[in-house]
Amino acid sequence: MFIYYRALLESRETEVISSEELSQLTGFSAAQIRKDLTYFGQFGTPGRGYTIKDLTHQLKGILGIDREWEVALVGMGNMGRALVAYEGLKNQGFNVTQLFDSDPKKIGMFCAGLKIKNIDNLKEEIRNSAARIAILAVPAGAAQSVTNLLLEAGIKAILNFAPTRIIVPDGVNVLNIDITNELTRLSYYLVQPDALKIADDNPAAGTESPEPIA
Amino acid sequence: MFIYYRALLESRETEVISSEELSQLTGFSAAQIRKDLTYFGQFGTPGRGYTIKDLTHQLKGILGIDREWEVALVGMGNMGRALVAYEGLKNQGFNVTQLFDSDPKKIGMFCAGLKIKNIDNLKEEIRNSAARIAILAVPAGAAQSVTNLLLEAGIKAILNFAPTRIIVPDGVNVLNIDITNELTRLSYYLVQPDALKIADDNPAAGTESPEPIA
DNA sequence: TAGATTGTTAATCGATTAACAATC
DNA sequence: TAGATTGTTAATCGATTAACAATC
Numbered sequence: 317m318f319i320y321y322r323a324l325l326e327s328r329e330t331e332v333i334s335s336e337e338l339s340q341l342t343g344f345s346a347a348q349i350r351k352d353l354t355y356f357g358q359f360g361t362p363g364r365g366y367t368i369k370d371l372t373h374q375l376k377g378i379l380g381i382d383r384e385w386e387v388a389l390v391g392m393g394n395m396g397r398a399l400v401a402y403e404g405l406k407n408q409g410f411n412v413t414q415l416f417d418s419d420p421k422k423i424g425m426f427c428a429g430l431k432i433k434n435i436d437n438l439k440e441e442i443r444n445s446a447a448r449i450a451i452l453a454v455p456a457g458a459a460q461s462v463t464n465l466l467l468e469a470g471i472k473a474i475l476n477f478a479p480t481r482i483i484v485p486d487g488v489n490v491l492n493i494d495i496t497n498e499l500t501r502l503s504y505y506l507v508q509p510d511a512l513k514i515a516d517d518n519p520a521a522g523t524e525s526p527e528p529i530a
Numbered sequence: 531m532f533i534y535y536r537a538l539l540e541s542r543e544t545e546v547i548s549s550e551e552l553s554q555l556t557g558f559s560a561a562q563i564r565k566d567l568t569y570f571g572q573f574g575t576p577g578r579g580y581t582i583k584d585l586t587h588q589l590k591g592i593l594g595i596d597r598e599w600e601v602a603l604v605g606m607g608n609m610g611r612a613l614v615a616y617e618g619l620k621n622q623g624f625n626v627t628q629l630f631d632s633d634p635k636k637i638g639m640f641c642a643g644l645k646i647k648n649i650d651n652l653k654e655e656i657r658n659s660a661a662r663i664a665i666l667a668v669p670a671g672a673a674q675s676v677t678n679l680l681l682e683a684g685i686k687a688i689l690n691f692a693p694t695r696i697i698v699p700d701g702v703n704v705l706n707i708d709i710t711n712e713l714t715r716l717s718y719y720l721v722q723p724d725a726l727k728i729a730d731d732n733p734a735a736g737t738e739s740p741e742p743i744a
Numbered sequence: 745t746a747g748a749t750t751g752t753t754a755a756t757c758g759a760t761t762a763a764c765a766a767t768c
Numbered sequence: 769t770a771g772a773t774t775g776t777t778a779a780t781c782g783a784t785t786a787a788c789a790a791t792c
Contacts, residue, residue: 317742318714334773346773347761352742354775362774363768379714380721387713394612399709401608404693408710410717449716473716475709479618489719491712495613495689496622498705499601500532500593502663502687503624505703507594528531528566548749560749561785568751576750577792750791761780768773 320349321375324368334365381409386447388414388471390462391454392422392432395477399451400428410449414441418458435462442469449473456480534563535589538582548579595623600661602628602685604676605668606636606646609691613665614642624663628655632672649676656683663687670694 323341327333335346335353342349353359353366356378360366376382387405389396389412399405400412415427418435425432433441442450450471454462459478466474473489476482479497484490510527537555541547549560549567556563567573567580570592574580590596601619603610603626613619614626629641632649639646647655656664664685668676673692680688687703690696693711698704724741 317718318711336773345761347763348759350773350775351760355742358775360774361768362766363772365773378718378722380717381714385713385717394615398608398612402709404710405713408714410710410713448720449713473720475712475716487723489716491716493707493709493712495616495707496618496624497532498689498707499599499619499624499663500595500622502689502703502705503594503599504531504592506662506687508592509701528569550749559785561787562783564749564751565784572751574750575792576790577748579749748792750789752788752790754785754787756785757783759780759782761778763778764776766773766775768771 317352317375317379319344320352321372321379324372324375328368331368332365333368333371335360337365384409384411385449386411386413386445388412388416388438388442388445388447388450388466390416390435390438390450390452390466391458391477392417392419392427393453393455396451396453397427399453400430412451414445414447416441435465438462438465439469442466442471447471449475451475451477452482453477531566531589531593533558534566535586535593538586538589542582545582546579547582547585549574551579598623598625599663600625600627600659602626602630602652602656602659602661602664602680604630604649604652604664604666604680605672605691606631606633606641607667607669610665610667611641613667614644626665628659628661630655649679652676652679653683656680656685661685663689665689665691666696667691 319342320338323338324333327337327341335349338349339346350360357374359371359374387410389399392415396415400415405412412430415430415432416435416438417423417432422432423434448471450466450473452459452462452466452474456478459476459480459482463474463482463484467484467488472487474482474484476490476492479494481492482490533556534552537552538547541551541555549563552563553560564574571588573585573588601624603613606629614629619626626644629644629646630649630652631637631646636646637648662685664680664687666673666676666680666688670692673690673694673696677688677696677698681698681702686701688696688698690704690706693708695706696704
């Protein structure tokens, strides 16, 4: 869905697009695309295709990016600071509104116009906000305990930059961004050129025999 | 493979581990694990299991992390600086040895003990090094042109932080880390709780009917 | 030897694609 | 109307799992 959405954004020259054209742009088969889309509704016109404007609008709704999301950011180390400074988030409707750290030297400081708050107050601060998404940019050792705080605060989605798995209950979503892991994956592809070339989100990539990607 | 490797690191209490135990730790089925492993060789002992020390060693070789990799980093913005400062990379054998930027104000400055070089010299500098992996941390607008330079320099694997797709020839591997994209995915899971809950690398996650993840 | 667990084949299951009636 | 392309079903294909002989 993300990929269809992105493809649509890049192809706003025509008014209408067919599943076949979307296939060319995304690498997914036309049948796959039609099937995926009809899971959410009937957005196309037989004999014509999909109106780009309409479908973009629909996809926004489906992806939940037809609104603004408040985001809390925990951990103001190098990564945390890089993230607050990143304009791209706000542009896409992800609005970092709260910063937390445990370091007394950092608490009270301002970063990108936001005051860094004491992590001890995380629960009530987040409870009093609309944030349901959090970015976790703390050291691995602190990841689980901070996660527990976030869960208590009612956070339902976590983007985890800590290089460790965190445990959350059902109904809470975690996505991990682990740079070392990604580099290891690249290393793997370099030394095992025969292993499936990167699935990532490029479906055009290798298929064939069941070579392990895990 | 990454996941098996990580699981092994976390389970060094016993000397031997069975595919069944690995299954518990990773969420993959025992049969799947045995199959994946035998793709690379016969590492187990019937009736006993896998010797953790041996298998760890084997996996290191398979993943290509039984060596040091030199890594070039292009783009010394917020993200680039956060990445050089990150100790985790070196600890895992990924050694950032070269920094590049195009900003005259940054060129010549030192960052984490490394001199920032002029991107105009990227090709020869990298050619004269052992780097085959590059991290791309430049703005979206510059991503493709810098990629082209990297390709000319002989880079074979790119970790791309720019929020845009880059085009590379066959045989070159790209992994994208797109934060906005990940947040969009979280947003999607929040508004579509019925859609497949995160595959990421947690195979325990939902299965059932073919709901679109794309 | 009896018990356990691998490596691997055969059976199952699910996802992808081909194809086409419906329809603009 | 003829041409095009959707939505959807049926057929294909591939991946996952169950099961077991081999073996420690």
